[in-house]
Amino acid sequence: MNNIEFFRKKHREIFIFIGIFSAIINLLMLVLPVYSLQLFSRVLSSKSIETLLFLAGIALVLLFLQSTLDFIRGRLLFSAGELFDKACSKQIVEQSLLKSASSVGESRRLSQDMKDAKMSVSAPFNNLMFDLPWSPLFVLIIFAFHPYLGFFAIGAIATLAILALVNLKLTEKNHKAMNDVAFNNGTNLIKLFSHGKDINHFNVAGPLASDWYASNNSLNEQQNQNNFVTTIIQCSIKYVRMTMQIGVLGLGAWLVISDQAQSGVLIASSILLGRALAPVDQSMNQWHNWRRCRAAYKRIEKMFDEAEADNRIELPIDQYNLAVEAATIRDKFDRYTLKQVQFELKTGHTLAIIGPSGSGKSALLNTIKDPSRLAQGKIRVNGISLVEMPASQQADLIGYLPQDIEFFETSVFNNICNFDTSDGVEERVFAAAKLAGIHEWICQLPNAYQTVYGKGGFGLSGGQKQQLALARAVYKQPKILLLDEPDSNLDPQAEQQLLFAIKKLKQLGTSIVVVSHRTKLLSAVDWVVVLEKGQIRDAGKRDEVLERIANNNKVANLRAGRQQNAN
Structure with a gap:
């Protein structure tokens, strides 16, 4: 039983009790009508103070019982929300964080869905579902008083229902569109916050704020139009409801007089x-919120069902030969970023990916790390497709040092081990730091490995970031290591340490794919693949490929020289 199924089971139990209490609460709604009938038929006719006190005492006790049950019902609704939080929120946040790598909008949508889904099971509008079915009973009782009153009540409910439907028809489409625009505006603003340094460096806060302001003004105009229609109809509903109350009193008075x-x-x-x-009126006001929250809950259910359907198990692997088979990915404009890229790397070998800027080098490494980005093709290890492995096995199998390095605002220790708490974590962290050549300078920090990085802590130079990222990449002793320009900010000493780490890892049987143009790092690789415009232009043993590149450059230079002389 997954978390959402557990919640569904407990939620049904809670709602059964809410339904029972709602039935009693609605039956106790008859206390005031019965009390008023008894006052007129018994107390006023007999002029008995004792009867008045007796009836008042019974009414007060029953009303107190009603209030108590209403309180319990409210607490049960709140407990349903708490139960949802405890059962589901951790996994929802986990999925939201995973989605943030590919789409801030999807990640934020999932976080918002979590709040709305909780509201769908805990907000007071849930009571309307239990109160609304009792309206026909109250109408039947009014019929028992007199048929004229009953037909009047039916007409009143029908009138309110028609006005509610008109309101929904006129505002529903715009309401959803405005919610989407407001959500996108908020998401875009969050994206801008992540570029705070660039915004300050290039002094573009004003223009960006103007763009947001224009979009927000457009949203405000739509909201103003929608609010105008909604307010007219809501005021009409309120007017009709008060009119109906006056009407039923007038009709009742006429029946009494006659x-x-x-x-x-x-x-x-x-x-x-x-x-x-009351339930009809309140449901009109809450309908949009209820639909939004219910849709969010359905999306959360779908997310859990899809997660349960993902029944991948950890597969045994005895060799770690990496095979990239016809890897193809497209950007959002349907242009090829990689096209039919194919190579194989044996266990313990090292491959360099080189090529001009924008040729797809980083995209290739990202795709090996996350094969779900593939439009077609496969990434296999020893014949097993990576997408068939659970995420935990992929994370243990492949270490990754990206070009754009980010760390968490936590200790150096946690940044290296990625919050690992298993046995032997200290030894593995120290070993990774020593291999990356940063153990000594970490020990010189104010709190050594427990020194906090980031806001409120210490900062790092570009080279130190790359070395710390290397320690993080090798922490789990991966069998495949992806390095995206790991030497771009390194000084000669750190570069020498990187070469030592690569040779050491090769001896341990680690397969390494590295993106670099520096001759010193290329001296440590066995194979070279040359990418150009997302396709392999050349591939083979290092010396052979580099020799062909050198010869091609000589020919190109000779041609350029001849053309210049001819001009």
């Missing part, structure tokens, strides 16, 4: 009509 009903019917029918109309 001796067709008792005096108590005058008050009782007004109270019951108000109670019958």
Whole structure:
């Protein structure tokens, strides 16, 4: 049983109790009508103070019981929200964080869905589902007073329902569109916050704020138009409801005057009509919120069902031969970033990916790390497709040092081990730091490995970031290591340490794919693949490929020289 199924089971149990309490609460709504009837039929006719006190005492006790049950019902609704949080929120946040790598919008949408889904099971509008079915009972009781009053009540409910439908018809489409625009505006603003340094460096806060302001103004205009229609209809509904209350009192008075009903019917029918109309009226005001929250809950359910359907198990692998088979990815404009890229790397070998800027080198490494980006093709290890492996096995199998390095605002220790708490974590962290050549300078920090990085902590130079990222990449002793320009900010000493680490890892049987143009790092590789415009232009043993590149450059230079002389 997954988390959402556990929640569904407990949620049904909670809602059964809420339904029972709601039934009693709605039956106790009859206390005031019955009390008013008894006042007119018994107390006023007999002029008995004792009867008045007796009836008042019973009414007060029953109303206290009603309030108590209403309190319990509210607490049960709140507990349903708490239960949802405990059962589902951790996994939802985990999925939201995973999605943030590819789409801030999807990640934020999932976080918002979590809040809305919780509201869908805990907000007071859930009570309307239990109160609304009791409106027909109150109408039947009004019918029992007099058929004229009953037909009047049906007409009142029908009128409110028609106005509600008109309101929904006129505002529903715009309401959804405005919610989407507001959400996108918020998402875009969050994206801008992540570029705070660049915004300050290039002094573009004003123009960016102007763009946001224009978009927000457009949203405000739509909201103003929608609010105008909604306010008119809501005021009309309020007017109609008050008119109906006056009407039922007037009709009741006419029936009493004409001796067709008792005096108590005058008050009782007004109270019951108000109670019958209340859920209808409130449901109109809450309908948009309820639909939004219910849709969010359905998306959360779908997410859990898809996660449960992902029944991948850790597969045994005895060799770690990496095979990239016809790897093809497209950008959002449907242009090829990689096209039919194919190579194989044996266990313990090292491959360099070289090529001009924009040729797809980083995209290739990203695709090996995350094969879900593939439009077609496969990434295999020893014949097993990476997408068939669980994420945990992929993370243990492949270490990755990206070109754009980011760390968490936590200790150096946690940044290296990625919050690992298993046995032997200290030894593995120290070993990774020593291999990356940063153990000594970490020990010189104010709190050594427990020194906090980032806001409120210390900062790092470009080279130190790359070395710390290397320690993080090799922490789990991966069998495949991806290095995206790991030497771009290194000084000669750090570069020498990187070469030592690569040779050491090769001896341990690690397969390494590295993106670099520096001759010193290329001296440590066995194979070279040359990418150009997302396709392999050349590939083979290092010395052979580099020799062909050198010869091609000589020919190109000779041609350029001849052309210049001819001009």
